[in-house]
Amino acid sequence: MKAYRRKLDVANGRVDLSHGAGGRAMGQLIEGIFHKAFDNDWLRAGNDQSAFSVPGGRMVMTTDGYVVSPLFFPGGNIGTLAVHGTINDIAMAGAVPLYLSASFIIEEGFPFAYLERIAQSMGAASREAGVPIITGDTKVVERGKADGVFISTAGVGMVPDGLDLRSDAARPGDAVIISGSIGDHGVAVMSKRENLEFDTDIVSDSAALHGLVADMVAAGGAHIRLMRDPTRGGIAATLNEIASQSRVGFRIDEDKIPLKPEVAAACEFLGLDPLNVANEGKLVAVVAPEGADAVLATMRAHPLGSEAALVGHVVADDNCFVQMTTSCGGRIVDWLSGEQLPRIC
Template sequence: MTGAEGTAAWAEALVREHENQTVRPGREEQVLERVDRARRRKATVREEHITMAHGAGGKATQSLVEAVFLESFRNPLLEPLEDGAVFDAGTQRLALTTDSYVVSPLFFPGGNIGDLAVNGTVNDLAMCGARPLYLSAGFILEEGFPVGDLRRVVASMAKAAQAAGVRIVTGDTKVVQRGKADGCYVNTAGVGLLDRPGALGVAGARPGDAVIVSGPVGEHGVTIMLARGELDIEADLVSDTAPLNGPAAALLDACPGAVRCMRDATRGGVATILNEIARASGVAVVVEEDAVPVRRAVRGACELLGIDPLYVACEGRLVAVVDGAVADAALAALRAHPLGEGAALVGRVGQDPPGLVLLKTGFGGTRIVDLLVGDPLPRIC
């Protein structure tokens, strides 16, 4: 039995175990009912002022997006809340996305705000199933920001765009007074072409599907945290920031019509992505903790800080849900690409309990993996 087949076997058995539990202990049933009621409530923002938690990618961000932005801008293209909007333009199908980058520090091991901005927008387009083509770049610069640092950022953006096969074709620059920003913020938007049939989306997961990650998780978030120098921890780590259009295309070509959705695990990490999938699809996602690839240095830093690697951001890893029948082919396609060599099957999709992510721990127990309210690592992108 191959490693992939063995992993698939335990995942299928775990899903069957949960689906066959028709009678739960009373306390467990009460907890699940409370979680379900809470998730069905209309999103509201109770705070009178924006907090850092609203930008962390967890529950506070979700509430802000749904109660403020979606409530005001609601339309069929926005409502799915995917990484980008997919629409028809004449005879072509296009994807459009935008993102802003406020990472601190601006320069970190393995990259800087420039290549992070390019890769992040390229990745959002790729997760829609699109072939990224063109990007815009907007800069908000603080008075006093060194021109030499700006040149480094721009050079990194040019190099990253070339590596991803995209062009930066338009942009904007604003300068604000000293003390009104943090050196440099970057906004990028991108457009890509969808030239494959079918549609991807977090609402497409089905029982029996396989959940795959393209490599070790948590490297970007931990690298940024250590680069701030606030903690007396040293580790040989660099950010995983990279363009994912290559491995995404390889996966789509190897499994035509069998890829349900793809997401890059940025703010909130893999755990947040899996919760979005479980909630949108009305399914259970069952993950094996020991199957999730985490580098030793990342795991060690997370243990010291009491952080779960599943919630730590990546900038060069994708999460894919594929038809369970093509799990081996999907893994092979990702592993054949340099950016997917560490791909692993980490779980399966089941029916019960709908809308929840369950983690089978290394100690043999099972726990719910929910969205975080905030983020222990702010300003990581």
């Protein structure tokens, strides 16, 4: 993530919720404090995971912390997210996820029964995905010093020979494909949030995407420029991130973006733009024009990509704008500003 406006006031500033929301403020914090301090090219590459070579080939590693509130929501819980999300960040490199680690930070007083339910669904999710959790850690803090449980998972995977997806690879003319409807996860979580509960049948799309990705790589590996899972900040953040990393713009078509009517309605009710809402089982792929049809057809043949759609194209743009054609003309799609959706994953 590059090109932020305000300067980070390291001497006097404080972390606020926007610094965890997947938008500009978060990128600024990561660049201004963490990347500066850790200072290496792996981080600067700015991918959802980092690749490295071992004697037998190329591997990737990734990590995410999970602080979702509430812990249980329609379609999943913090544990399934922690498995799916980390598998997905590995898969976005086109890599085959191999192993996970899981670190638990638990608040004193947290019921064993909840912990077991979470652990059981992590076990089930990891077995279903074929990616075992091979090592873990358990810390406990005093009552009031955490919020139930936080989980950080890390994962490693193997990159197929010859594949090299990277955040700066998008080129004008490339197709932008989304694997399915947007905003389901965020709306499902918000629908159960305290002081906000509303009635909806929406369930989180939380799912492990490595099977879909394996099919895509088999069908059009050489044509896939890069993939991202549009989690925090939604596809607006993802497209803006890719735009600034690849120094290009996007032109997308609102009508083509899959969106469930109930999600659209809930977003209107909540005052949210579905483009900013988190997904946990979707991917955005940027594909060279000559591979777009094959990749799209392969995605549609997979249960997790049956509603995949080609929603627009990469364009040359020094401003790195994401432009969207709408029924009433067009607009610029910006990052989420501020702290609209804290603790969504």
